[in-house]
Amino acid sequence: MNPNTKPTPLLSCEGLSMHFGGLAALDHLDLDVNPGEILGLLGPNGSGKTTFFNVITGIYRPSGGRVRFEGRDIQGLGPQAINRRGIARTFQRSRLCLELSIFDNLMIGDHNRLNHGLIFNLFQRRRFTRELEGHIERARRMLATFSTTLADNMFVDVGSFPMIDRRRIEICRALIGGPRLLLLDEPSAGMTHEETRQLMIDIIGVARQSQDVTIIIEHEMNVIRRITDRCVVLNFGRKIFEGAYDEMVRHPDVQEAYLGGKGEAA
Ligand code: ADP
Numbered sequence: 001m002n003p004n005t006k007p008t009p010l011l012s013c014e015g016l017s018m019h020f021g022g023l024a025a026l027d028h029l030d031l032d033v034n035p036g037e038i039l040g041l042l043g044p045n046g047s048g049k050t051t052f053f054n055v056i057t058g059i060y061r062p063s064g065g066r067v068r069f070e071g072r073d074i075q076g077l078g079p080q081a082i083n084r085r086g087i088a089r090t091f092q093r094s095r096l097c098l099e100l101s102i103f104d105n106l107m108i109g110d111h112n113r114l115n116h117g118l119i120f121n122l123f124q125r126r127r128f129t130r131e132l133e134g135h136i137e138r139a140r141r142m143l144a145t146f147s148t149t150l151a152d153n154m155f156v157d158v159g160s161f162p163m164i165d166r167r168r169i170e171i172c173r174a175l176i177g178g179p180r181l182l183l184l185d186e187p188s189a190g191m192t193h194e195e196t197r198q199l200m201i202d203i204i205g206v207a208r209q210s211q212d213v214t215i216i217i218e219h220e221m222n223v224i225r226r227i228t229d230r231c232v233v234l235n236f237g238r239k240i241f242e243g244a245y246d247e248m249v250r251h252p253d254v255q256e257a258y259l260g261g262k263g264e265a266a
């Protein structure tokens with residue numbers, strides 16, 4: 001391939017808008033995401049980051065614009081259909097079932113593969129058992145990329161693990177169906193500085209191990225610095241910057257957006 005040709009984007013948004021009444025949470029957003037990159041999505045509170053994730057994953061139907069994933073339109077599809085196409089996410093607030101085991105929680109994330117009915121489960125016992133063993137092995141391997149303690153305790157209730165492990169489990173749950181695009185919405189919210197540092201190392205590890213997964217991570221600047229290939233900054237639903245981290249922190253529009261907001265920059 002000619003080194004000057006740009007790769008075909010994995011995700012491509014054109015003029016993407018999301019209105020809530022009179023408020024434009026996303027305002028004609030154009031954004032391409034390249035295969036294999038880790039893209040940092042930044043912006044002051046209320047700038048539209050979570051809304052962007054909600055639109056991409058089909059939770060909201062956009063008010064306007066186009067979203068293409070692997071060259072096919074996905075705007076207007078529901079969350080399950082989009083997940084089946086290969087986009088997975090974690091949420092800003094944890095959505096794990098604390099009273100269920102790690103394994104059970106992971107299987108909820110793998111429902112696309114667990115679509116046999118009761119009849120199959122009852123009458124094809126041997127195949128069912130074999131498939132279940134496959135799921136257990138896959139879950140164990142996935143957990144082990146983060147922590148052997150999690151892998152060794154996957155039948156223990158999620159509620160008995162600390163916050164950092166719960167985040168790891170959530171990320172495993174998003175990854176277990178083998179998505180090509182992973183959206184992480186403030187993955188270290190509510191965690192200490194040290195836990196955040198550790199989780200970022202884990203995320204880099206995941207990206208290295210599964211090189212075909214593309215990650216968009218929504219976070220504060222200081223967290224994003226070490227792990228992203230490229231940054232995009234939103235303000236009032238519009239893209240005000242796209243480029244390298246070092247350039248971003250110096251950019252006057254970015255500085256003003258943060259200082260004009262709650263002064264959270266860097
Ligand atoms: P961020 O994740 O960047 O902090 P959000 O995407 O959560 O920002 O919010 C962007 C804007 O859209 C905010 O002004 C927020 O109040 C508004 N918003 C988000 N979701 C809804 C909704 N379901 N109904 C009405 N307004 C919403």
Ligand code: MG
Nearest residue numbers: 049050051092
């Ligand atoms: Mg948010």
